[in-house]
Amino acid sequence: MLLLPPGRWPLSPARARRWRPDAWQEARLRHLVELCGLIRVAVGSEAATWLRTSNAVMFGRSPINVLLEEPNGLRGMLFRLRRECRE
Numbered sequence: 001m002l003l004l005p006p007g008r009w010p011l012s013p014a015r016a017r018r019w020r021p022d023a024w025q026e027a028r029l030r031h032l033v034e035l036c037g038l039i040r041v042a043v044g045s046e047a048a049t050w051l052r053t054s055n056a057v058m059f060g061r062s063p064i065n066v067l068l069e070e071p072n073g074l075r076g077m078l079f080r081l082r083r084e085c086r087e
């Protein structure tokens with residue numbers, strides 16, 4: 001989906017088999033998967049590039065930086081893309 005090599009991120013295959021997420025981790029992961037789908041709908045095949053490119057709306061930061069550095073970055077981006085994809 002985002003052109004990441006299998007088994008490299010975020011977990012190795014061995015670690016992924018042992019990982020059991022708690023409720024918060026599971027919800028966050030579900031939101032991240034939904035966000036990736038919405039990005040593909042909104043941006044198309046350039047989704048991976050869009051995630052890495054500085055964006056004026058995000059004050060010159062890339063969307064991936066916002067997701068990683070802002071506590072509510074995932075929630076805010078998901079809310080905005082849900083609204084944008086509905087229109």
